[in-house]
Amino acid sequence: MKRYSAFAIAREAFRQHQGWTRAWANPAPRAKYDVIIVGAGGHGLATAYYLGRNFGITNVAILEKGWLGGGNTGRNTTIIRSNYLQDPSAAIYEKSRSLYETMSQDLNYNVMFSPRGVIMLAQTQHEIRGYKRTAHANALQGVKTEWIGPEKVKELCPIINLDGPRYPVLGGLWQARGGTARHDAVAWGYARACSDMGMHVIQQCEVTAIRREGGRVVGVDTTKGAIDCDKLGLVVAGHSGVMAQMAGFRLPIESVALQALVSEPIKPCMDVVVMANTVHGYMSQSDKGEMVIGGGTDGYNNYTQRGSFHHIEETVRALIETFPMVARLKMLRQWGGIVDVTGDRSPILSKTPVDGVFVNCGWGTGGFKAIPGSGWAMAELMAKGASPLTEEFSMFRFREGKFIDESVAAGVAH
Amino acid sequence: MLTLQCPYCGVQADETDLHAGGQAHLKRHGPGSSDDQFEDYMFVRENPKGVHFERWRHAYGCGKWFLAARCTATLEVFGTYPAQTTEPPQEIRDRISAKRPGWTWGDFA
Numbered sequence: 366m367k368r369y370s371a372f373a374i375a376r377e378a379f380r381q382h383q384g385w386t387r388a389w390a391n392p393a394p395r396a397k398y399d400v401i402i403v404g405a406g407g408h409g410l411a412t413a414y415y416l417g418r419n420f421g422i423t424n425v426a427i428l429e430k431g432w433l434g435g436g437n438t439g440r441n442t443t444i445i446r447s448n449y450l451q452d453p454s455a456a457i458y459e460k461s462r463s464l465y466e467t468m469s470q471d472l473n474y475n476v477m478f479s480p481r482g483v484i485m486l487a488q489t490q491h492e493i494r495g496y497k498r499t500a501h502a503n504a505l506q507g508v509k510t511e512w513i514g515p516e517k518v519k520e521l522c523p524i525i526n527l528d529g530p531r532y533p534v535l536g537g538l539w540q541a542r543g544g545t546a547r548h549d550a551v552a553w554g555y556a557r558a559c560s561d562m563g564m565h566v567i568q569q570c571e572v573t574a575i576r577r578e579g580g581r582v583v584g585v586d587t588t589k590g591a592i593d594c595d596k597l598g599l600v601v602a603g604h605s606g607v608m609a610q611m612a613g614f615r616l617p618i619e620s621v622a623l624q625a626l627v628s629e630p631i632k633p634c635m636d637v638v639v640m641a642n643t644v645h646g647y648m649s650q651s652d653k654g655e656m657v658i659g660g661g662t663d664g665y666n667n668y669t670q671r672g673s674f675h676h677i678e679e680t681v682r683a684l685i686e687t688f689p690m691v692a693r694l695k696m697l698r699q700w701g702g703i704v705d706v707t708g709d710r711s712p713i714l715s716k717t718p719v720d721g722v723f724v725n726c727g728w729g730t731g732g733f734k735a736i737p738g739s740g741w742a743m744a745e746l747m748a749k750g751a752s753p754l755t756e757e758f759s760m761f762r763f764r765e766g767k768f769i770d771e772s773v774a775a776g777v778a779h
Numbered sequence: 780m781l782t783l784q785c786p787y788c789g790v791q792a793d794e795t796d797l798h799a800g801g802q803a804h805l806k807r808h809g810p811g812s813s814d815d816q817f818e819d820y821m822f823v824r825e826n827p828k829g830v831h832f833e834r835w836r837h838a839y840g841c842g843k844w845f846l847a848a849r850c851t852a853t854l855e856v857f858g859t860y861p862a863q864t865t866e867p868p869q870e871i872r873d874r875i876s877a878k879r880p881g882w883t884w885g886d887f888a
Contacts, residue, residue: 606826617822619801620851664799665781666851668828673780675795708822764818 366561368473388553389560394567397593398426400747401585402600403572403608405429406438407548408725408732409600410555410566411740412747417562419741420748425564426594427556428587430571434552437602440670440702441733442625442659444638444649446483446543448510450499451769453757454711455506460754461738465546468737474554476546477652481636483543484518486687488532488643496538510540521637529686532643545638545649551736575611581720582612597722598747603668603703605726614718616726617763618705622672623662623730626680626699628691630654644683648691656691658684662704662730672701704730711769714743714755723747724760786859788841800834803846804866804885828852830875830882832867835859848875 367373367386377384400416402409405427416422429435445465447458464471465478487493496512503510515527518537527534556566567589574586575597584593599608603620630653640647647659660680663672677699685692707713707727712735714725725743728735738754745752757769781794790796802824808816825831831851836844846864848857848871857878858871867887875882882888 604828607828610827615819615823616826617824619824619826620828665794665833665849666826666831667854668851669854673794675780763822764814 366557369475388557389566392565392567394426394565394570394587394589394592397584398565399424399594400596400598401425401592401594402427402598403585404436404599404601405433405552405556405566405568406436406600406602407434407551407555407736408602408728408739408743409598410552410559411736412598412600412725412743413559413564413740414555415740415744416748417559417564419744422748423562423564425559426592427559427564427566428570428572428585428592429566429568430588432568433556433566434549437702437704437732438548438552438736440625440700441548442647442649442657443545443548443733444483444543444640444647444659445478445546445734446540446638447508447734448483448485448499448503448538448540448543449771450502451711451771452506453769454771455503455508457738457742457754457758458735459506459508459738460741461735462542464737464741468546468551468554472554472558474550474557476550476554478544478546479652480542480544481638482521482539482541483638483640484513484521484537484539486518486534486639486641486643487536487538488529488534488641490535492643493535496536499538508540509542510538513537513539522635522639524634524688524690525639526687526689531686534687543638545651548733551733555740572608572611575608575719575722577613577719582722595721596747598725598743599722600725600743602705602726602728602732605705605724609717609724612717612719612722616713616724616760617708618713618727619666620668620703620705621662621665622667622669622701623704624660624672624676624699624701626658626660626677626696627651628656628658628694628696631656631694634690639687641683641687644686646680646683646687648684648688655697656694662706668703670701670703704728704732706730708763709768710771712739712758713760714739714746714752714758715760716746716750717760781854781856783835783847783856784859785837785840785843786845786861787843788837790837790840792837792840796837796839798836798838800836800844803832803834804887825885827884830857830879830884832884832887834862850879
């Protein structure tokens with residue numbers, strides 16, 4: 366792998382940019398790997414990357430039925446924060462946020478991490494109490510957040526309307542170290558680093574069956590032929606239920622469509638991320654100038670990667686009340702992604718009833734922020750059989766009643 | 780927009796008039812049942828890419844709960860039927876079989 370640097374740009378400028386090589390290889394699958402990861406989105410690629418970097422396991426294939434980062438990694442609103450209420454969540458999301466800070470240097474790939482700060486607006490008395498509680502919990506967890514009053518909200522985000530017709534802004538939970546990153550670059554950076562370690566990123570290779578012998582995984586059948594493996598990691602977000610069915614178990618997960626949209630690009634007007642959970646809307650401005658807007662989920666199971674239009678209407682209505690200046694913006698694009706939602710709105714990183722099969726799913730409506738932390742923890746789980754970060758996120762926690770209940774803290778917006 | 784016909788009042792209702800109520804035909808086991816059965820009832824869900832059975836409520840209409848057979852991969856609706864049943868009626872199953880031969884869902888086929 367040729368390193369990217371200012372020097373490399375200068376060198377290539379003198380030879381018509383003929384020296385750039387492909388960022389990752391496009392190999393044919395081998396007959397057997399030590400580890401197969403299904404799903405080359407952010408979480409799958411990060412899992413493979415940390416398997417190699419932290420544990421020296423590089424005989425790894427990452428199989429992707431579509432194209433690299435073409436699922437939810439390319440469909441989210443790129444928000445990164447770690448202001449969760451419960452201890453296990455704070456631990457894994459804060460690990461993730463801290464890994465984002467050095468990701469560009471670690472991967473030698475500019476992921477454009479921008480710690481611009483995230484405000485979660487409190488617009489009801491319940492939210493004031495809830496967010497103050499979260500701020501106190503975060504203080505104990507070592508996550509830097511603070512409760513701020515409406516004047517401070519206005520100072521941080523001048524385009525906000527504090528006295529909305531339905532819900533006035535009463536304050537907010539402020540995480541100065543939260544922010545955004547370039548979502549495609551996260552997938553591409555990990556893919557390049559994995560490929561450099563000798564791992565195989567294999568696109569357009571759909572897994573059609575999971576082969577087992579005596580309760581243990583031995584390989585997978587794919588559209589590019591059968592491939593054997595010792596360990597299998599299922600990191601497929603919305604299609605986790607489909608993969609679990611192939612492996613012969615069921616998950617406490619339902620897949621629904623979550624939508625987002627972006628406006629036409631405008632001049633810089635907002636340098637923080639604002640989330641308004643009561644009215645269901647959240648917004649930030651991309652480096653290109655587009656307002657990036659997150660919408661709501663459908664209430665019913667759906668695999669179509671498109672959602673119902675009335676959710677867009679609700680989201681836009683809420684945003685016009687909160688940010689009156691967006692009323693005259695044209696919207697450029699709208700899309701949907703299939704998110705895998707668990708009963709307690711917390712993820713599953715777990716061993717499964719099949720030996721050698723591990724599952725990383727259930728990130729629901731907020732997986733992007735978790736990509737590096739999820740990969741870090743999943744790699745440790747797959748390499749060593751246990752990880753302090755994943756201990757509480759077992760798929761068997763439900764039967765024991767050990768929920769990590771984030772549905773109040775995080776059930777709506779990400 | 781998804782539209783479903785309410786089997787009680789016959790109205791072809793938009794999804795904004797309806798409330799989605801999750802998976803249909805959940806089986807609640809009685810005293811003496813195992814932890815596995817309780818977990819199945821409480822948390823584990825069918826999550827197929829294809830034929831699915833769901834509970835819906837005609838919230839801004841007659842207010843009654845009914846059940847629907849739907850495809851989650853195409854959003855095609857196979858039919859709706861009253862909620863006072865423990866399994867999909869034969870007529871609905873036949874209609875699904877005509878369009879999705881060999882379908883299975885939980886204990887049904």
